[in-house]
Amino acid sequence: MKLEALEGQIKACVEQMNTRYGSVVFDEWAVVSLAENKARVLAYTGPRNDDFLKNFVRDLGSLRAELLAGSYGPGDFEFARHGVGTGIEVFLVVGCGQYLIFNHTRESMDGIAKNPRWLGAQVPFVELAEKVRANPLAV
Numbered sequence: 001m002k003l004e005a006l007e008g009q010i011k012a013c014v015e016q017m018n019t020r021y022g023s024v025v026f027d028e029w030a031v032v033s034l035a036e037n038k039a040r041v042l043a044y045t046g047p048r049n050d051d052f053l054k055n056f057v058r059d060l061g062s063l064r065a066e067l068l069a070g071s072y073g074p075g076d077f078e079f080a081r082h083g084v085g086t087g088i089e090v091f092l093v094v095g096c097g098q099y100l101i102f103n104h105t106r107e108s109m110d111g112i113a114k115n116p117r118w119l120g121a122q123v124p125f126v127e128l129a130e131k132v133r134a135n136p137l138a139v
Contacts, residue, residue, distance in 0.1 A: 001135045006031065006094060007043050009128055016124035021117045026089065026102040032056070033139065034067075035097035042098070042139065047105055048086070059103070061087045067099065075133025077125075079109055092129055095137035 001009075010029060017025045028046025032039060032053075041053050048055075060067060062080045072078070077092040089109040092100040104112060112118060 001132070001137050003031065003042055003137065003139060006100075006132075006137050009131060010043075010100065011045075013124045013128040017121045020123065021115065021121040024104070025112060025118075025121055026104050028052070028101075028103040028105055030101045031094060031098065031137070032101060033098050046103070055086060059086050059088050063088055063091055067091055073133075074136035075129045077129055092125075092132065094132050095139065098137050098139065100132075 010031075014026065014029065028048070029044075030041055030046070030052060031043040032041055039053060039056055044052055046052065057064070063078055066072070066078045072093045074093050074095060077090060079090045080088065086103065086105050087108075088101050088103045089112070090102045092102075094100050
């Protein structure tokens, strides 16, 4: 899948998640490449465009070890239950060394999950993961 197609899939997913949840689930998302041990932002939508990459390593928090372990393939994902503020809540592997990062800059994943609508909001996310698994990002 090309980056532009992935971005369209992400935007549709975010819309569907927000609709099912009844408000914004994640106010920030980014597609990042960590290929060749160099972090690059390929696409970003959110409130801290200038600070996202600068704070990326710190914001990965508890997800850092999982993401850098390299034991995940396209379509695999991981959630951080206790990320707060700009701490990243979830990553989804979209290609070789490429990740989709979702975050809510003012809410924790634990807080998001307390809403009973969270279960239904996960459906579009899992559908996106399956699309990526079948057709990973090729940059």
